[in-house]
Amino acid sequence: MVLPMLVMQLGIFRDYWGDFSENAWAVHIHYWTGTTWYIYLIIQPYFVTHGQISRHRTNGIIGMFLAGGVCLTALSMMNRDIVTTKKALEMPEQFGPFQPWFFFGVTVVEIVMMTAFGYAVIKSIIHRKEIENHAWWLISTVFIIMMPALGRGIQNVYVGMHIKEWPNIDIMLPIYFTQVMIMGMLLLGAWKYGKLKHPATYLALGVNLFIFLLEPIGKSENVQGFLKEVIKG
Secondary structure, three states: OHHHHHHHHHHHHHHHHOOHHHOOHHHHHHHHHHHHHHHHHHHHHHHHHOOOHHHHHHHHHHHHHHHHHHHHHHHHOHHHHHHHHHHHHHOHHHHOOOOHHHHHHHHHHHHHHHHHHHHHHHHHHHOOOOHHHHHHHHHHHHHHOOHHHHHHHHHHHHHHHOHHHOOOOOOHHHHHHHHHHHHHHHHHHHHHOOOOOOHHHHHHHHHHHHHHHHHHHHHOHHHHHHHHHHOOO
16 A cells, blocks of 8 residues: 555645645645545554454444545535536646546546445445455545646646647646556556455456546536536535
8 A cells, every 4th residue: 555655645745735725725635635545544454453353343343424524525515516617618738638528527427436446335334344355445536546646747747748839738648648557556456455356456447448538528518517516516
């Protein structure tokens, strides 16, 4: 869990810390609840494997509170994506390759990710007495929600490398590369711990494969109309 934690932090570092003072309050809350959730996924196995069961259970209750925070803060920020689509439409020269469809697609992807995240956390609670089953459901949440942080980081690097081609930059290529990385880490971990056929592995894999549909989904007028109608400030 240390490796995914470092990968996530490296991915989000510039995007979050680069304009720290300009980030909305909701962004700060989401970042820190998400980061703390990752830390819990590192320390909780330590407690349970070193005989500190009582501490593990107490922190587990707090961890479920954090999981709810991660999920709900992510969902609460979606109106920001819709607002960004309007800005991208009004100021195309500023957003360049980041056209409105991209942010609509991101919104749909985030809904799917957070729904899957919530489901995995609930399954971990249901199977809390089956240690390996419980643990793998929780571990899968890392790979379910890793894309936004890692994707932004890789996308920023890619755009920076091709800045002279602005606005004719393929912004989806780094996203596809990100998904291959995440699925690689997921499958490597699943193989190492004998969880390749575990439903949590299938769920995390399915979410990351779904992200390959971000562009066509984001360009759908029906999807755009639905999101504008439902997600309001």
